[in-house]
Amino acid sequence: MSEWHFDFAWPKPPLSLNYRMHRMQEAKIVKELRSEMHARARVLPDMARCEVTLTWFVKTRARRDDENPVPTLKALCDGIVDAEVVTDDTHEFMVKNMPVIVYRKGQPASMRLTIKELEANEREGK
Numbered sequence: 001m002s003e004w005h006f007d008f009a010w011p012k013p014p015l016s017l018n019y020r021m022h023r024m025q026e027a028k029i030v031k032e033l034r035s036e037m038h039a040r041a042r043v044l045p046d047m048a049r050c051e052v053t054l055t056w057f058v059k060t061r062a063r064r065d066d067e068n069p070v071p072t073l074k075a076l077c078d079g080i081v082d083a084e085v086v087t088d089d090t091h092e093f094m095v096k097n098m099p100v101i102v103y104r105k106g107q108p109a110s111m112r113l114t115i116k117e118l119e120a121n122e123r124e125g126k
């Protein structure tokens with residue numbers, strides 16, 4: 001199976017469960033994320049099913065909640081669907097892993113979306 005990595009220079013998630021913002025500001029960011037992922041995902045082949053993982057590389061050991069980047073992951077997954085790589089972002093077509101936070105000493109903070117092609121009948125955990 002094939003695997004692709006998309007790197008983003010964001011030092012923190014553009015959207016987070018902890019951010020409080022006006023709904024119009026949030027909608028604008030969602031649109032930007034979806035559009036960017038749609039443009040980048042054009043290099044991907046059509047897939048019956050895929051697995052996505054969002055990794056947030058941080059430069060300090062401060063404690064962070066793993067689920068906070070989930071809104072960013074959701075917008076990126078929607079962009080993959082917009083690019084028609086997979087039919088939908090439901091579990092039938094896309095396995096969305098919980099975001100991962102990785103400490104990298106001396107490295108700039110950034111984010112990476114990893115997309116792995118799965119067999120159409122491949123189940124999570126196999």
